[in-house]
Amino acid sequence: MPIIREAAAGGEAPDLRVWPVRDDYAIVCRVSDPVVQVSDLRKSFGDTLAVDGIDFVVPRAATAALLGGNGAGKTTTLSMLLGLLLPTAGRIRIFGEDMLRHRYRVLPRMNFSSPYVDLPHRLTVRQNLSVYGRLYGLAQLKTRIETLASDLQIGEFLDRQTGQLSAGQKTRVALAKALLNEPELLLLDEPTASLDPDTGDWVRGYLEIYQRRTGATILLASHNMGEVERLCSEVIMMRRGRIVDRGSPRALIERYGRDTLEQVFLDIARAGTRFDSREAAQ
Amino acid sequence: MSATAVDHRAALARFSPARLGAMVLRYLYLLRSSWPRTLELLYWPAIQMILWGFTSKFLMTNSSYVARAGGVLLAAVMLWDVMFRGQLGVSVSFLEELWSRNLGHLFVSPLRPYEWVLSLLTMSLVRVIIGVVPATLLAIPLYHYSIFTLGPPLIAFFLLLLIMGWGLGLMIGALLLRHGLGAESLAWLAVFLLAPASAVYYPVSVLPPWLQYLAWALPSAHVFEGMRAVMFEGVFRVDHFMAAAALDLVYLLFGGAIFLYAFRQARQRGALLQMGE
Numbered sequence: 001m002p003i004i005r006e007a008a009a010g011g012e013a014p015d016l017r018v019w020p021v022r023d024d025y026a027i028v029c030r031v032s033d034p035v036v037q038v039s040d041l042r043k044s045f046g047d048t049l050a051v052d053g054i055d056f057v058v059p060r061a062a063t064a065a066l067l068g069g070n071g072a073g074k075t076t077t078l079s080m081l082l083g084l085l086l087p088t089a090g091r092i093r094i095f096g097e098d099m100l101r102h103r104y105r106v107l108p109r110m111n112f113s114s115p116y117v118d119l120p121h122r123l124t125v126r127q128n129l130s131v132y133g134r135l136y137g138l139a140q141l142k143t144r145i146e147t148l149a150s151d152l153q154i155g156e157f158l159d160r161q162t163g164q165l166s167a168g169q170k171t172r173v174a175l176a177k178a179l180l181n182e183p184e185l186l187l188l189d190e191p192t193a194s195l196d197p198d199t200g201d202w203v204r205g206y207l208e209i210y211q212r213r214t215g216a217t218i219l220l221a222s223h224n225m226g227e228v229e230r231l232c233s234e235v236i237m238m239r240r241g242r243i244v245d246r247g248s249p250r251a252l253i254e255r256y257g258r259d260t261l262e263q264v265f266l267d268i269a270r271a272g273t274r275f276d277s278r279e280a281a282q
Numbered sequence: 283m284s285a286t287a288v289d290h291r292a293a294l295a296r297f298s299p300a301r302l303g304a305m306v307l308r309y310l311y312l313l314r315s316s317w318p319r320t321l322e323l324l325y326w327p328a329i330q331m332i333l334w335g336f337t338s339k340f341l342m343t344n345s346s347y348v349a350r351a352g353g354v355l356l357a358a359v360m361l362w363d364v365m366f367r368g369q370l371g372v373s374v375s376f377l378e379e380l381w382s383r384n385l386g387h388l389f390v391s392p393l394r395p396y397e398w399v400l401s402l403l404t405m406s407l408v409r410v411i412i413g414v415v416p417a418t419l420l421a422i423p424l425y426h427y428s429i430f431t432l433g434p435p436l437i438a439f440f441l442l443l444l445i446m447g448w449g450l451g452l453m454i455g456a457l458l459l460r461h462g463l464g465a466e467s468l469a470w471l472a473v474f475l476l477a478p479a480s481a482v483y484y485p486v487s488v489l490p491p492w493l494q495y496l497a498w499a500l501p502s503a504h505v506f507e508g509m510r511a512v513m514f515e516g517v518f519r520v521d522h523f524m525a526a527a528a529l530d531l532v533y534l535l536f537g538g539a540i541f542l543y544a545f546r547q548a549r550q551r552g553a554l555l556q557m558g559e
Contacts, residue, residue, distance in 0.1 A: 045552075084555055085549060085550075086549045107390060108392050112390045114386070116555075120308070127308075127311045131304050134304030134307070
């Protein structure tokens with residue numbers, strides 16, 4: 001495995017990280033490379049353009065948000081990043097790999113959670129985690145489930161059917177599934193939707209802890225401005241399938257002369273034509 | 283980081299028995315979670331066998347055709363159930379994923395579509411064994427008929443009908459991927475469209491000539507002709523066996539190809555995230 005030896009030799013390229021794939025092949029990427037690189041990404045459904053030529057990068061260990069109203073293209077973008085939806089055009093690179101050609105090299109290193117995609121209701125929580133743990137090829141599955149059960153406080157209902165849980169409990173279970181493989185890239189679609197403020201706050205707190213502990217990169221789609229302000233270092237504002245602005249929450253708030261990100265969001269949502277014409281001018 | 287938790291070589295393998303096993307485990311958990319569902323698997327084959335057992339008993343003294351080989355109707359109904367349960371086994375496991383809106387989670391994991399297909403086929407075999415074997419055993423004390431008297435050809439008939447069921451199940455799965463749960467009723471009804479031309483209870487020669495052409499394009503018609511040849515003449519018809527095996531191959535390859543094509547189309551449309559109740 002010459003690639004691995006070269007990287008292991010270390011001195012000249014301490015920035016390299018090696019992922020053995022087979023005996024004769026390994027993926028090597030730089031720690032400093034962006035985890036997500038999207039260029040000129042488009043998706044149309046018939047005549048409807050859902051995502052219209054967007055470009056963005058998410059650096060390693062960052063928490064970024066796709067922010068926008070209904071139909072802005074956030075979930076469509078996340079779906080394409082996950083490989084669940086094929087783009088009409090454009091490129092997606094994750095960990096330096098082309099997602100359209102090599103998604104199976106990347107999928108073991110990422111995971112996903114959404115309140116709109118259920119785990120099987122008639123399986124117990126433990127059974128669900130056990131099935132997904134095997135799908136991700138976890139080496140020490142029982143230990144991993146016990147650890148997550150303790151971290152996410154789901155131990156008391158591990159042996160209850162998933163369909164019998166409350167919304168808050170289901171969200172924690174979905175998060176446990178999403179963290180089973182300790183993903184380096186975590187994609188979250190509205191992670192605290194339909195949760196009461198207390199549970200929502202708990203989830204946000206846990207994500208912060210996870211991100212700090214593992215250095216994972218998190219990309220979330222959200223309507224919740226408070227959540228985005230608290231968690232994210234980078235915000236990508238979307239409207240009608242396009243990126244209309246981006247920056248840190250603080251920078252956006254200052255740029256628009258507002259007090260909160262919610263006010264910025266409303267400015268963008270209500271003054272769509274202004275942005276469309278500005279973009280056209282650019 | 284994740285290297286400590288995940289066996290990356292296994293996760294990146296093109297085919298993983300562990301992932302196949304995980305999916306089979308998922309469906310076994312489902313079966314175990316609901317005893318009415320398990321009972322249902324046993325119920326219909328048993329009821330069918332009882333009904334046809336009495337019919338056979340009556341016809342034994344009133345029909346020279348049945349009198350020539352007492353178990354011909356019972357053997358036919360049991361083998362027909364192999365095909366029906368084989369197809370249903372694929373379709374129902376597939377439908378479970380639609381009902382639970384689980385496809386989005388499954389296909390952001392390293393699971394490959396063909397591993398999923400293999401797990402559906404494995405579960406189909408499990409469901410056929412659970413459903414059909416008890417009915418065949420029940421026929422022995424009730425009607426003094428054992429389908430196992432067919433001998434080694436029974437294995438060939440079983441496999442040929444099971445594989446045809448798989449092919450049909452995959453084709454129906456493709457339709458479900460295309461049309462969602464709106465096409466759910468196809469899972470239960472489609473195979474019965476083929477029953478008349480399959481010549482389950484009567485010879486193909488009974489059918490009108492135009493329907494005979496269709497019948498000979500079905501592996502099932504060859505199997506049931508072959509079964510009658512064994513029962514009436516004590517002969518294993520290699521020609522029917524070869525024809526059924528060749529047709530099975532076509533059905534299975536076509537079913538698999540159209541299923542994987544429909545899967546890719548579902549990714550084009552974003553249906554993997556949206557599909558469900």
